[in-house]
Amino acid sequence: MVETLFEDIFTVTQKDPDGKKFDRVNRIEARSEQFDMFMLLDINTEIYPMCVKEKFMMVLASTLNLDGTPDTGYFIQGNKKSLADKFEYVMHGKLYRISEEGSGKHVKADIFVSFGGLLMQLRGDPSIAAKFELDQRLFLLIRKV
Amino acid sequence: MKRREETIQVTKQPYIEDVGPRKIKSIQFSLFSESEILKQAEVEVFKAAYYESTKKPIPNGLLDPHMGPPNKNGHCETCHGNFRECPGHYGYLVLALPVYNVGYLGTVVDILKCICKCCSSILLNDKERREYLKNMRNPKTEFLKKSYLQKKVVQRCTAMTTGQKTVACSNCGYMNGMVKKGQIKILHERGNRFLDEPNAAIAHKREIRSSVSVPPELDPKTVYSLFKNMSDEDCELLYLSDRPEKLLVTSIPVPPISIRPSVFVDGGTQSNENDISERLKKIIFANAGLLEEMSDPNPYSRSLNLWINLQMEVAQYINSDVRGVPVQMQATTPLSGFTQRLKGKQGRFRGNLSGKRVEYTGRTVISPDPNLKITEVAIPILMARILTYPERVSQHNIEKLRQCVRNGPNKYPGAKFIRHPDGTEISLMFSSRKRHADELKFGYIVDRHLEDGDIVLFNRQPSLHRMSIMSHRARIMPWRTLRFNESVCNPYNADFDGDEMNMHVPQTEEARTEALMLMGVQNNLCTPKSGEILVASTQDFLTSSFLITRKDTFYDRASFTLICSYMGDAMDPIDLPTPAFIKPVELWTGKQLFGVLLRPYSKMRVYVNLTVTEKSYSGKEETMCPSDGFVYFRNSELISGQLGKATLGNGNKDGLYSVLLRDYKSHAAATCMNRLAKLSARWIGNHGFSIGIDDVTPGETLVKQKQGEIDRNYKKCEDCIQQFNEGKLAVQPGCDAAQTLEAEVTMSLNKVRDDIGKICMKALHWRNSPLIMSQCGSKGSPINISQMIACVGQQSVGGRRAPDGFIDRSLPHFPFKSKFPAAKGFVAHSFFDGLSATEFFFHTMGGREGLVDTAVKTADTGYMSRRLMKALEDLAVYYDSTVRNASACIVQFMYGDDGMDPSQMEEKKGRPLNFSRLFMKVKATCPPGGEKSLSYSEICGIVNERLSYHDMSPEGGCSEAFRASLSDFLIKNLAETLKKLREVLLLGEEQYAGDGREYLENIALNISGITKKQLQVFLNTCISRYHLKRLESGTAIGAIGAQSIGEPGTQMTLKTFHFAGVASMNVTLGVPRIKEIINAAKNITTPIITAKLLSSSNLTVARMIKARIEKTLLGQVAKSIKIVMASRLASIVISLDMETIQVSQLCIDAYTVKQSILTSKLKVKEHQVKVLNPRKLEVFPHADKDKLHFELHRLKNKLPSVVVKGITMVQRAVVNKEQQKDRKSDVKGETYELLVEGTGLLAVMGIEGVDGRNTKSNHIMEVQQTLGIEAARVSIIDEINYTMSSHGMTIDLRHMMLLADLMTYKGEILGITRHGVQKMKDSVLMLASFEKTTDHLFNASVNGRDDKIEGVSECIIMGIPMQIGTGMFKLRQCVEQVELNYQSDPMIS
Incomplete structure (x- = not known):
């Protein structure tokens, strides 16, 4: 089985916290169960509708190849078996920023990923952020639970 | 020129050495003498006729063929060339009597003022004369000094004879009176006392009753003989390079026909003669008449009249606009003279020599x-x-x-x-x-x-x-x-x-x-005005980029690849990026398209890194901005943000194209613009973008909201008006009630439009075309949308609401003295609704003002640019990095103090580099790759070591400011934040090793750490890039500066006034202000002194000082000013109102008032004022008894206006409150300063409590007088900068520094006007091509000036490449001497 970078189950707490701005894209606010992570994520609700209180499993991986070989960066179409097969919604993007919030014991680390302009902010314990690197290519995989 | 017949036939042609092309080195101006005219001429012209009946030119006529062929068929009789070959030859015309040359009339008068009108010797005494002569002969004396000396001499001599004064000549004893310039004649007023003797003699004769009067005129003939008698030494003293008699006209050179062509019209029946020929004809007539009368033996001839006639004709020959020509001699359409040919925009200098047809x-x-x-x-x-x-x-x-x-x-x-x-x-x-x-x-x-x-x-x-x-x-x-x-x-x-x-x-x-x-x-993508990008995407390109990069634009494979192919001509390979959505469907976003646009294929090594905030940015959360207004490019991928004008448009220093230009040179920026242009034109063609009536139809809610907003503001205005009518309105500082009302009403009405604009922006659907255009910045503003959809808003004329065109009201539709919004030009309807009749009228008033303003402004700024250009045209950077003018005078030792090229400055305020952006780029493009982050001390070590290298020292060409800013950025900002971060993460100063918290190190590095490699790359990039930004030697930086200051002038819109902190205190702005500064005007419209106070936080102290500065009149502090009549003497008793004085904290008592009265202009003597007690004093009039009463009343009327305290030149002073935020403690402190309207900087600075070192004035001439030339220079820079920035224009400081330096480098302030330019430049041709063309030429010939062709204007006039830019350096080639072999050639080698 392929090594994933992050795996958790989230619950949608709010939709469009700053008001609806776009027709087909909604920003959801979600909290995770296992690591108590906070997440803001832009989702294309036209192709993958999502409502408040829905639960979903989210996985971040650096490659979709089942054997764990790194992603080439080039996109090849084809019906190869991949990690995506088990998920309903898969996005590809780039990690562009890591920052810290708070101080001392309550310090939290933020990681920011852009999936072609759809953004994700994942906030949680610094130890989780340590696995990520800047400019890393990431796949975000979602499956409703 | 071939003299066919006259060539001497020689058997051997004389050897003429070929010296190559000749170059004009200099032009010498001098006077033309009669003998030279005769020598040069080929024929005498004395017949005032053109052609015979056979259409052959008359010999000795005005078109004598000796002067060149008159038309295409003729031949020149001098050189035998035809019409094309012959350059023309001069003729001559001898005048019967000498006449004045109008151009030299002023000089002639000046000379006559200085010499004795009998023996021609100078009027100065011998000692003075020698002193001046010594100075004049000093070889170091330059032109300006010499003409100053000459003026001095003239002044000295005129002073001797002003008014009725006469002076005896020290040489011959002749009494000299005042010499005056009449209308084309010279008057010498010696008074009538010289005529006493002849009058007395005549009085004995009964027959002649009338007394003798001699006309005080000096006729040209006497002047001519006087001048002839002058000694050469005296000529030298008066700065005449040549004999003065040459200043008078005794014979006229008749110019060649080629410059006054004769044209046949009406199929050759009539000829059309040039104005010059016509004038010459008149001169010949007048001359002939004069000659005839002179030869007439009858002594009662009226020769004088004809002489005057000739004088007038000759005067008009030179300058047809000359004043003093009798009305009967003026033609309806004047024949243009030589002056008219030369001067003006279409004249020879500006029309043909400085600008040529190509x-x-x-x-x-x-x-x-x-x-x-x-x-x-x-x-x-x-x-x-x-x-x-x-x-x-x-x-x-x-x-x-x-x-x-x-x-x-x-x-x-x-x-x-x-x-x-x-x-x-x-x-x-x-x-x-x-x-x-x-x-x-x-x-x-x-x-x-x-x-x-x-x-x-x-x-x-x-x-x-x-x-x-x-x-x-x-x-x-x-x-x-x-x-x-x-x-x-x-x-x-x-x-x-x-x-x-x-x-x-x-x-x-x-x-x-x-x-x-x-x-x-x-190579011109950037403007040297400020270094902003000028060539950038506009209009539709912005709109389509905005729409493409919207967060919810998605493309499937077919459309994405199609759009990718729009970008180019199918010549480039394109690597398709991984789609953003892989499941449930494959989709790409519009933002990915921009990644492709910037870097189409992976071999292209363009990595753009930038952050820009667009208009819609909410101001927080950076990339996570909910309205997607934060643009972030990372390694050529668009991470976030919807692109608009800030990123792609012009006038920005850290937009996409600027970054591409700085980091990857112009080619990358240009190709990117090409791709975007192609992409958006094709994309928007498919997508469609138009505007229709439904785009401007307001919705129901919008109408309601708008009405609510208008009603609320109407209510507010009505309340204000009500309060005003009841007299309860709280007055703003420095205003009266009416002004306050106006200010408040205007403010709230002006706000309506903006507020409604904001509502519109919110209420409209995102697909609304005007909304899209205003959001992305391609066209229109929220105000425009608001005007179309909701409310046109307040119309203003001259910065205030519509004025009263009728008695006490703007239009007869409204009640008298109505101050309500609608009566004063508030338009509540929108363009969609349509305007009511009155609204429409008000709208046209505002519209007309705009039109008039633009029309007037273009002329004003055009002239300003021209003057600036003429003054600055020859300034260039030389190879020793100084800025010099054409005659190599140093204006600046180092251009802009650092020698940087303004067009390449990356930072917003004109500093060379934007460190934080560059740092971000270095971090993004050089990933750490396993290296460890540096600690604080390590960073300091590396930085300090690098900064000690040669290329960071002043000798290595690095300015101190740059060095300081670089080390400041690295140590203060970077290292300090790292230190703080490590504290936050509970990491120590040094690296952890083998601890369980290694992951924290990793995070720290990712967040704000820096590796050694990154730091080195950053330092090296900064330094090498800095050195590339130096201004190239030879750059015509003066011309660039002139354009950079002149060009924004055209864009300065209405808004000629601006409130300086306090309402009602206006400062002139815009073109008029720039004009004032550049002209170095002595009187400016709004002089304001900003006085900082020593104790700036105390309001009472500020009020006290204000009272001391503002002038207080005696009438304001006196309780009474009474006339007291006692039996023996009368006096005026003044009693002071000590309460008012105390309240306003003025230090006034009877003693100070006494001093004030004595120093005032009342002419009251010390003994006339008597202090009775500290609050009472008595003034005694000084007059005879019969005038006593009048004197008493005069004093009583004048005394109240005596200034007892304060500065007379000051109109008023206002206390200005300034909010000051203290960054550390967040405590809002209020500081006070004084704004003083009027002049008197020295006096204000001297007032107790004013911080003299921080007190400024906007009056440049006054600053120069009180604080000196360096202070004036700084204030010129500051004032231009302030004016430009208050119109939202950024201009590199270096341009203003250059202008200020040019205006001050001679030690006095020289305005950019004809007077100032005259003192800056010493080229005659340059000055002649600027203004007052002929005056400069005449003076140059009198003084025998020599124009070395150095400057830009002169070189253009002479057609020589100028010594600026690529023409600055000379290429010298070392050519080996050719060895000539004079031996006989060897037959066999």
């Missing part, structure tokens, strides 16, 4: 074509067939040129001429082209039609800055317009509503290369 040009209407590259211009075939380029035949182009020759002049691509190396020219119009094509040889030159890739110069008037003329590459295309990419509209300020543009074709390879390198569009 060939190889074209002009038509322009139109846009986004498919062209930004460096290209489409030229219609019609034009390309006429414009040619001479191409030399070589083995590479012979076949192409053969084809061109075969095609001939009418078929594109063809050729017009062939030129052989020996100079023969063959026209291809008629001759057999095929044969010529076959005979084409290497080295021939073919004038071929313009073809693709040729370099042309493209220009649009008005050419306000150097980007108004740029070089493009030609693209020959069908149809009839010149076309170019819309991205290049900005530098030309062109639109396509019928604009026309010019193009020129450089004709040599050198010219082409220089044009390409210096004027190419690619």
Whole structure:
């Protein structure tokens, strides 16, 4: 089985916290169960509708190849078996920023990923952020639970 | 010039050495003497006629063939050349009596003022004379000093004879009176006392009753003989380089016919003569009449009248506008004289010498074509067939040129001429082209039609800055317009509503290369005004980019690849990025498209890193901004943000194109613009974007909201008006009640439109076209939308609400004295609703003001730019990095104190580099790659080591400021934040090793750490880039500066006034203010002194000082001023109102008042004022008894206006409150300063409590007088900067520094006017081409000036390449001496 970078189950707490701005894209606010992570994520609700209180499993991986070989960066179409097969919604993007919030014991680390302009902010314990690197290519995989 | 018959036939031609082309080194101005005129002339002209009846020119007439052929059929009788060959020859005309030359009249008067009118010796005494002569003869005395001395001498001599004074000549004892200039005559008033004796003598005779009166006139003949008698030494003293008698006209050179051509009209029946010829004819008539009368033996001739007649004619010959010509002699259409030929815009100097007509040009209407590259211009075939380029035949182009020759002049691509190396020219119009094509040889030159890739110069008037003329590459295309990419509209300020543009074709390879390198569009993407990008995407390109990068635009494979292919001409490979959505469907986002646009394939190594905040940015959360207003490019991928004008448009320093230009040079930026232009033109063509009536139809909620907003503000205004009527309105500082009301009402009404605009922006659907356009910045503003949809808003005329055009009301539709919004020009309707009749009228009032303002402004700024250009044109950077003018006087030792090129400055405030952006780029492009982060001390160590290298020292060409800012950025900002971060993460100062918290190290590095490699790369990039930004030697930085200050003038819109902190205290702004500063005006409209206070936080102290500065009159502090009549004497008793004095904290008592009365202009003496007690004093009038009463009343009336305290020049002072935020403690402190309206800087600074060191004035001349020239320089810079920035214009400080330095470098402030420029420049030709053309020329010839052709204007006039830019350096080649072998050639070698 392929090594994933992050795996958790989230619950949608709010939709469009700053008001609806776009027709087909909604920003959801979600909290995770296992690591108590906070997440803001832009989702294309036209192709993958999502409502408040829905639960979903989210996985971040650096490659979709089942054997764990790194992603080439080039996109090849084809019906190869991949990690995506088990998920309903898969996005590809780039990690562009890591920052810290708070101080001392309550310090939290933020990681920011852009999936072609759809953004994700994942906030949680610094130890989780340590696995990520800047400019890393990431796949975000979602499956409703 | 071939003198066929007169050539001396010699058996051997004399040897004439070929010295190569000759160069004009200098021009000497001098006076023309009679003998020189005669020597030069070929024929005497004395017949006032042109042609005989046979149409042959009359000999000795005005068209004598000795002076050149009068028309095409004639021959010159002097050189026997025909009409084309003969350059023309002079004739002469001897006058019967000398007359004045109007140009020299002033000089003649000046000389006459200084000499004795009997013996011609100078009036000064011997000692003085020698002193002046010594100074004048000093070889170090330069021109300005000499003319100053000459003026001094004239002044001294005039002073002796002012008014009725007369002075006896020290030489002969003749009494000299005052010499005055009359109307083309000179008066010498010696008074009538000299006539006493003859009058007395006459009085004995009964027959003649009348007394004798001698006309006080000095006639030219006497003057001539006086001048002839003058000694050479005296001439020298008066700065005359030549004999003064040459200043009078005794004979006239008749100019050659070629400069006064005679033209046959009406099929040759009549001839049309030039004005000069006509005038000469009149002179000959007058002269002949005079001669006749002089030869008349009758002594009672009226010769004097004819002499005057001749004088007038000669005067008008030189200057037809001369004053003093009697009305009967003035023609309805005056014949223009020589002065008229030279002066003015169309005159010889400005019209023909400084600006010349050129060939190889074209002009038509322009139109846009986004498919062209930004460096290209489409030229219609019609034009390309006429414009040619001479191409030399070589083995590479012979076949192409053969084809061109075969095609001939009418078929594109063809050729017009062939030129052989020996100079023969063959026209291809008629001759057999095929044969010529076959005979084409290497080295021939073919004038071929313009073809693709040729370099042309493209220009649009008005050419306000150097980007108004740029070089493009030609693209020959069908149809009839010149076309170019819309991205290049900005530098030309062109639109396509019928604009026309010019193009020129450089004709040599050198010219082409220089044009390409210096004027190419690619090399002029940035304006040197501020370093902002000028060539950038506009209009539709912005709209489509905005729509494409919207967060919810998704494309499937088909459409994404289609759009990718829009970008280019299918010549580049494109690597498809991984789609953002893989499941449930494969989708790409619009933002990914921009990643492709910037970096289409992975081998292209362009990594753009930038952050920009767009208009819609909410101000927090950076990339996570909910409205997607934070643009972030990371390694050429668009991470977030919807692109708009801030990123892609012009006028920005950290937009996409600026970053591309700085990091990857102009080619990358240009290709990116090309791609975007193509992409958006094609994309928006498919997508569609239009505007219709439904876009401006307001919704129901919007109408309601708008009405609510208007009603609320109406209510507010009504309340204010009510309060005003009841007299309860709280008054603003420095205003009265009416002003306060006006200010408040205006403020709330002006706010309505903006508020409604905001509501509109919120209420409209996102697909609304005007909304999209205003959001992305392509066209329109929220105000425009608000005006169309909701409310047009307040109309203003002259910065206030609509004025009263009728008695006490603006229009008769409203009640008298109505102050309500609608009665004062508030338009509540929108353009969609339609305006009511009164609203419409108010709207036209505002509209007209705008039109008038633009019309007036263009003329004003045009003249300002011209003056600036003339003053600054010859300043250039020399090889020792100084800025000097043409005569090599140093104006600045180092341009802008650091020698940087303003067009390459990356930072917003004009500093060379934007460190934080560069740092971000370095971090993004050099990933740490396993290296460890540096600690605080390590960073400091590396930085300090690098900064100690040679290239960071002043000798290595690095300014101290840059060094300081670099180390400041690295140590203070970077290292400190790292230190803080480590504290936050509970990490120590040094690296952890082997601890469980290693992951924290990793995070720290990712967040704000820096590796050694990154730091080194950063330092090296900064330093090497800094050194590349130095200004090149030879740059005409003066001209650039003049354009940079002149060009923004045209954009300064209405808003000639601005509140300086306090309402009602206005400061002049805009073009009028710039004009004041540049002219160094003595009186400015709003002089304001800003006085800082020593204890700035205390309001009472501020009020106290204010009271001391403002003038207090005696009447204001006196309780009473009474006339007291006692039996023995009368007096005025003043009693002071001590309470008021105490309240306003003025230190006044009777003693100080006494002093004030004594120093005032009342002419009251010390003993007349008596202090009774500290609050009472008595003033006694000093007069005879009969006038006592009047004197008493005079004093009583005048005394209240005596200034007892304060500064007389000050109009008023206002306390200004300033909120000051303390950054550390967040405590809002209020500080006070005084704004003083009026002059008197010295007095204000001297007032107790005023912080003299921080007190400023906006009056430059006053600053110079009180604080000196350096302070004036700084205040010029500050004032220009303030004026420009309050109009939202950024101009590099270096330009203003140069201007200020030029205005002050002589030690006094020289305005950029004709008086100032005269003192800055010493070239006659330059001054003549500027203003007062003939005055300068006449003076130059009197003083015998020598013009070395050095400056820009002179070189253009003489047609010599100028010593600036690429013409600054001289190339000297070391050529080995050719050894000549004089031995006989060896037969066999």
